[in-house]
Amino acid sequence: MGLYAFGESANSLKLFCTTSFHRLSPFLFPFCGFIIPLITPFVNKEIEYFSYSLNYTNISKFSFTLALICAIIFMIGDVKMIPTVKIDIKNFVKIEYAHEHSANDYTYTVETEDKGSRGNFGIGVMEIGVVKQNPLIFKDKKGEYIAEEKDIFIIPPKYRYEVSTLNKGAHRHFTTEAVIEFDRTEKNTNTALTLPLIIKAGKKSEKIEEDIKRIVSKSSSLHESNYFEDCSDYMRLLSHIKKATEINTEESDPSPSSVLYCISAEKYALDNISRHMSVEEIANHIGISKNYLTNIFSEYKGMPITEYINRMKLNHMIELMRRFGYSATEAGEYIGIDNVNYISRMFKKYYGMTIREYKQIYFG
Structure with a gap:
């Protein structure tokens, strides 16, 4: 048949047809016409929960019921769930x-x-x-x-x-x-x-x-x-x-202008990776306020801009140690952090282990 669902839990209701839908329709439409009026009264209380789970602001009784029917067909038919x-x-x-x-x-x-x-x-x-x-x-x-x-x-x-x-x-x-x-x-x-x-x-x-x-x-x-x-x-x-x-992401995605600001912030941080920089400095460079940059960057990357910069610096430090044999001190100086204790604390915070433990596990 060819119905596929991808996602887990509530996302599994986001079903789409990939091939041979005409083989299903002679059964599906009469079935829907008979069963929807019967089961709709029993799903009213569930609509609000699943609307929240699916990140929709609203969902009709018909579409919700139809999704349940598709899920039932999915379970009893020759339909495969993509892991x-x-x-x-x-x-x-x-x-x-x-x-x-x-x-x-x-x-x-x-x-x-x-x-x-x-x-x-x-x-x-x-x-x-x-x-x-x-x-x-x-x-x-x-x-x-x-x-x-x-x-x-x-x-x-x-x-x-x-x-x-x-x-x-x-x-x-x-x-x-x-x-x-x-x-x-x-x-x-x-x-x-x-x-x-x-x-x-x-x-x-x-x-x-x-x-x-x-x-x-x-x-x-x-x-x-x-x-x-x-x-x-x-x-x-x-x-x-x-x-x-993704499906229906327009409501949650950052605006195009916000994305451009965030990309500019990323580029500025990368270009200046070898020295300390503040969020205010980055915001001034791209022409927006510190608070606005903080808010849109968290939405864009899913993490605070300070965490992003720290992770970027640590990742670069790891590459210097892995590929060029830098010591932690030398690599730290290269990314603009000359306090070894501070680097060690930051590394443990983000990676859950010390630099030495990390090297033993991943450097061989």
Whole structure:
């Protein structure tokens, strides 16, 4: 049949049809005409709760009841629930690899790498790819899911699955794997992503495909990898994924002008990473008040601007230690913090461990 739902809990009611809806309609419409008048009186009390859960300001009795009917059909029909995971992206570490892969009779059992975790915080590898030739079948403990040609597939950190081609013969896909720092979360923030295993092909997936190919192209070229370019490319990719998997976000998204101010603030902070800077200084530079910047930035990033700057500095410090062998003191001076004790306290606050513990776990 082809109804898919992605999301968890209340988000599972955000159903959409992907193929062969005409096969369902002869049954669905007579069924709706008979059952809606019968069950509508019993769902009145639930509407307010689910309206809040779905972030809608209002929801009609008809649409709510229809959603329940779809959920019932989903449970009794041959409909597959696309697995999802919700994570809050804290930092981009690096592109592990990105390439175009071609093979005949492609079959693998894989578990995306987990590079360590403490509580909800983790560092791991996330794979994002697009199928170009011969669909892929993904299998996990809960079922099988098909990624058709031009579909996007997303494999979160520490996810075990089997993958094989649907048909015998040649297969081709583009894929990128990146090491990320993340929190497992249920909160709705601008850095949180609800990631489905598969995003069906469409207008929104085209931008994701372009982003993947851009990263693959740069990785395949001979020019030296640039951390900040890689970070920018990957964040653009995640941004397009977020837009593709969200519904009715117009009411909660920051205005375009607010986004531009926040982007300018990010650029100014990055350009001046080697010295101390205040929120007031950044606000003055982009021509708005400190309070206004504080408010719109929290809405845009899901965290205070001071936390964003601190995390950016610490992430840069980690890269200096990892890639160039800087000591914590040397790296701290480079990011404009010459107080080792302050760096240690800040590191423990955001990462839940000391710098030495972090190096032992993640530097090998």
